[in-house]
Amino acid sequence: MTTKRENTCSGPRPRGVSAFIAGLLACAALTSWPSHAAGKSVTAETDDIPRNGSSARILTAKTAINDDRTLRRMLAKDPDVLNRADTATLVFTGDMMLHAAQIKAAHARYRSLGGKETADSHRAYDFSLFLKEIRGTLESADIAVANMEFTLGGAPFTGYPAFSAPDSYPEYAAECGIDIFLAANNHICDKGPEGMARTRDRYREMERERGIRFTGIIDVGKGETAAPLYVRAKGLRIAILNFTYGTNAPEGRKIKTARLRREEMKPCLEAAVREADLVIALPHWGTEYSLRHSVSQEADAMWLAENGADIIIGTHPHVVQDCDSLSVSRNGTDKKVPVIYSLGNLISNMSAVNTRIGLILTLKVRRSPDGRAELLAPEFDFTWCALPGRLSDSHQTVPVKDFLGRKDEWELPSDWLNMKGTYERVKRETGITDERQDRG
Numbered sequence: 001m002t003t004k005r006e007n008t009c010s011g012p013r014p015r016g017v018s019a020f021i022a023g024l025l026a027c028a029a030l031t032s033w034p035s036h037a038a039g040k041s042v043t044a045e046t047d048d049i050p051r052n053g054s055s056a057r058i059l060t061a062k063t064a065i066n067d068d069r070t071l072r073r074m075l076a077k078d079p080d081v082l083n084r085a086d087t088a089t090l091v092f093t094g095d096m097m098l099h100a101a102q103i104k105a106a107h108a109r110y111r112s113l114g115g116k117e118t119a120d121s122h123r124a125y126d127f128s129l130f131l132k133e134i135r136g137t138l139e140s141a142d143i144a145v146a147n148m149e150f151t152l153g154g155a156p157f158t159g160y161p162a163f164s165a166p167d168s169y170p171e172y173a174a175e176c177g178i179d180i181f182l183a184a185n186n187h188i189c190d191k192g193p194e195g196m197a198r199t200r201d202r203y204r205e206m207e208r209e210r211g212i213r214f215t216g217i218i219d220v221g222k223g224e225t226a227a228p229l230y231v232r233a234k235g236l237r238i239a240i241l242n243f244t245y246g247t248n249a250p251e252g253r254k255i256k257t258a259r260l261r262r263e264e265m266k267p268c269l270e271a272a273v274r275e276a277d278l279v280i281a282l283p284h285w286g287t288e289y290s291l292r293h294s295v296s297q298e299a300d301a302m303w304l305a306e307n308g309a310d311i312i313i314g315t316h317p318h319v320v321q322d323c324d325s326l327s328v329s330r331n332g333t334d335k336k337v338p339v340i341y342s343l344g345n346l347i348s349n350m351s352a353v354n355t356r357i358g359l360i361l362t363l364k365v366r367r368s369p370d371g372r373a374e375l376l377a378p379e380f381d382f383t384w385c386a387l388p389g390r391l392s393d394s395h396q397t398v399p400v401k402d403f404l405g406r407k408d409e410w411e412l413p414s415d416w417l418n419m420k421g422t423y424e425r426v427k428r429e430t431g432i433t434d435e436r437q438d439r440g
Helices: 018-027 068-075 079-085 100-112 132-140 168-175 192-210 262-275 295-306 413-430
Strands: 002-006 031-033 048-051 054-060 088-096 143-148 180-182 213-215 217-219 229-233 236-244 255-257 278-284 311-313 323-330 333-340 345-347 357-367 373-375 379-386 396-399
Touching: 088 132, 088 229, 088 236, 132 357, 132 396, 143 168, 143 278, 168 192, 192 213, 192 217, 192 255, 213 229, 213 236, 236 262, 236 357, 262 278, 262 295, 278 295, 295 311, 295 323, 295 333, 345 357, 345 379, 357 413, 379 413
Parallel strands: 054 229, 088 143, 088 345, 143 180, 180 213, 236 278, 278 311, 311 333
Antiparallel strands: 002 323, 031 373, 048 054, 088 357, 217 255, 229 236, 323 333, 357 373, 357 379, 379 396
């Protein structure tokens, strides 16, 4: 096995941005690798796969195409149309947070709209503007993923340093189109083992009631061990692996989170390579507020790539970080593994430099006629979290490009200037571009 780090997706070196953009476009060229599960049947809506004495259920994406009528209609078209129809769209977002100021503002907005319940009620909050402007992107994806950086520990609801959100918050996220909740992060133990257990139980209820999936919480008391989450979209079986560098409060003996430890990740990766067409690693890692990845992140990324990860997408630093591309040779097959070190914040009350801008990553994946899973060029969209009194009376995440030409909508025009300046600075310092490649 050999591994080589390349600069094709890394941020620009001091000599400038142009070389990086050329590299990113090269990285954006279609890459493919042998399917980890070529020839496996994907006709069933869910499969039960034994995993260390337990089982993992496979989610079928909400827009999966399996019926004969749709297939006949697709086959009547030209091959390029067929390939597009077979392409799964996966969307990844950064840290979804709920600080005390968000809790207070959402309750005040609820009361201003005629709500009568007190702040201890799970239903006494109006989050409707939080993700309104990106909801279409989330809903249109086959699978949308977010890092849920809070617990559902119950009332009283609290922000930093010990987060506890009302149950209506993840319910709102699900209504906006988020399908998979990532729970392996440093705040999952903020309310102790009891809060972590309640979070797990509520997410399980949401699985039954709303069809969401979650990963990163392990019920050791019931014999669970760390395991991939398997989901399916457009006939592709996808493994999601979520691990955290640590937690801010101690875990309990019976309930734990998945850790960024190689001895714990190794069997998960081995199982994912056997069972899935695509392996996505989602580590919670890195140095907070740094726009550049660390040496330890790069070392972990190398190891993940060598051991089966097809793409690596990070969270935790609360700012966008640079990206990279690793060249790996495994079992005689060469491939490139993209690494997006940090997506930054999706929504929060943070105001420190660079913390209000985030990334939405869109991945398009398809199976080629010869059975290979093909990863198309990653696409990036920058977002901005407007705080109350800037754009509206609520916290609100907006797509930067769509709002660059809408300065007159800002209640506080200086915040539009802040968005524009931060957007330009973060693009320059990370080398990430949100320009679309022309595919002809």
